[in-house]
Amino acid sequence: MDNRYFHPESLMMSHGYKPALSEGAIKCPIFQTSTFVFNSAEEGKAFFEVAYGQREKGPNEELGLIYSRLNNPDLQILEERLCLWDGADECAVFESGMSAISTVMLEFLRPGDILLYSKPVYGGTDHFINKVLPQYGIKGIGFTNTQSSEEIIMEMKTKGLGQKLKMVYVETPANPTNALFDLDECRKIADAFSNEENDIVVCVDNTYMGPLWQHPLKLGADLVVYSATKYIGGHSDLIAGAVLGRSKHMKRVRTLRTFLGNMAGPWTGWLLMRSLETLKVRMTQQAENAEQVANFLLNHPKVEKVYYLGHLEAGTKQHAIFKKQLFSAGAMLSFDIKGGKKEAFTFLNHLKLIKLAVSLGSTESLAEHPATMTHSDVSAEDKETMGISERLIRLSIGVEHYSDIIWDISQALENC
Numbered sequence: 172m173d174n175r176y177f178h179p180e181s182l183m184m185s186h187g188y189k190p191a192l193s194e195g196a197i198k199c200p201i202f203q204t205s206t207f208v209f210n211s212a213e214e215g216k217a218f219f220e221v222a223y224g225q226r227e228k229g230p231n232e233e234l235g236l237i238y239s240r241l242n243n244p245d246l247q248i249l250e251e252r253l254c255l256w257d258g259a260d261e262c263a264v265f266e267s268g269m270s271a272i273s274t275v276m277l278e279f280l281r282p283g284d285i286l287l288y289s290k291p292v293y294g295g296t297d298h299f300i301n302k303v304l305p306q307y308g309i310k311g312i313g314f315t316n317t318q319s320s321e322e323i324i325m326e327m328k329t330k331g332l333g334q335k336l337k338m339v340y341v342e343t344p345a346n347p348t349n350a351l352f353d354l355d356e357c358r359k360i361a362d363a364f365s366n367e368e369n370d371i372v373v374c375v376d377n378t379y380m381g382p383l384w385q386h387p388l389k390l391g392a393d394l395v396v397y398s399a400t401k402y403i404g405g406h407s408d409l410i411a412g413a414v415l416g417r418s419k420h421m422k423r424v425r426t427l428r429t430f431l432g433n434m435a436g437p438w439t440g441w442l443l444m445r446s447l448e449t450l451k452v453r454m455t456q457q458a459e460n461a462e463q464v465a466n467f468l469l470n471h472p473k474v475e476k477v478y479y480l481g482h483l484e485a486g487t488k489q490h491a492i493f494k495k496q497l498f499s500a501g502a503m504l505s506f507d508i509k510g511g512k513k514e515a516f517t518f519l520n521h522l523k524l525i526k527l528a529v530s531l532g533s534t535e536s537l538a539e540h541p542a543t544m545t546h547s548d549v550s551a552e553d554k555e556t557m558g559i560s561e562r563l564i565r566l567s568i569g570v571e572h573y574s575d576i577i578w579d580i581s582q583a584l585e586n587c
């Protein structure tokens with residue numbers, strides 16, 4: 172058994188949990204406790220030395236439990252399980268995707284630094300980069316997937332900004348149009364300005380693909396962030412986030428989390444462990460359903476254009492990136508309805524099974540209007556270049572029977 176490679180989905184029910192430590196309970200209990208009792212003063216001292224990085228862990232030493240802001244079994248076991256999907260050394264779970272993202276940015280950026288970020292990014296991330304970080308003297312510069320790495324490197328050089336670059340932050344596929352960014356190119360930009368004193372980190376928000384369909388750490392990224400609210404949680408019943416990467420970077424992320432105190436609680440950790448047991452079956456079904464829905468929309472007379480990764484044309488650059496980086500076309504798709512806002516709203520107001528709500532990746536299908544909802548904050552100019560028009564509708568496909576989802580879309584389109 173020790174030599175066998177088990178797939179992550181085979182380990183989601185048991186990995187990292189020892190029933191003997193919990194009265195034989197087959198499932199990890201909820202450790203609803205703030206603090207943990209030490210067996211001796213010496214043990215307490217030893218635990219703190221490791222937790223505060225005063226010395227490295229011994230060969231067979233486990234991280235001792237101290238206080239739930241530092242560690243808690245429901246978080247620790249969950250973090251070990253999340254590492255299996257992405258091939259990470261370490262993971263830290265947060266109370267939201269935004270706390271995961273903001274903690275990473277605050278840890279790796281200092282006043283005077285520059286952050287390069289892909290456009291468009293999630294609205295909350297955009298706000299943090301453009302409204303919050305400037306107050307700390309940190310500047311974000313956006314780039315689109317029409318710019319090559321050579322172009323971006325040249326621009327940074329001519330403006331003399333290379334030495335100030337500290338992070339390349341990428342969201343791929345981008346929300347809501349599924350535009351893809353080449354992670355090799357992002358790595359190239361970081362490497363062009365990295366040296367011994369300047370370790371530029373590449374951070375990828377992998378929320379849209381979940382841990383199943385894209386593994387950025389194997390594609391040159393240093394850090395992966397998730398809104399665990401989406402596919403990882405998957406049931407629209409919690410808010411959480413996660414950061415994954417190599418120990419070198421994760422030590423820093425975990426330490427800042429300890430002092431900002433924005434870790435998730437044990438109840439959220441327990442719910443996420445429960446969610447992870449079905450991650451593969453949920454996401455696989457969602458992707459199969461999405462393919463059916465996308466194909467239905469493609470031929471519908473009231474639909475102008477479908478944005479679905481499974482429809483990318485062979486021979487295009489986007490298709491090449493898709494082949495290189497993704498294992499699936501995913502379960503997020505958007506479409507332009509014929510007409511404008513009026514038709515889009517009529518469609519949304521006539522849905523019977525699909526829920527009209529933001530968020531994504533959940534068991535139930537969701538629909539929303541990016542231009543006036545998730546992306547209403549984006550400037551008119553940026554909306555135009557990114558294709559976020561008033562005709563655009565975004566769908567997150569769930570686990571319902573695909574024929575019911577298609578029936579609902581079909582009857583709602585009849586009203587438009």
Ligand SMILES: *Cc1c(COP(=O)(O)O)cnc(C)c1O
Binds near residue numbers: 268269399
């Ligand atoms: C939802 C989302 C976030 C923010 O996560 P929260 O859990 O809501 O804080 C960040 N990035 C992407 C791509 C998201 O979809």
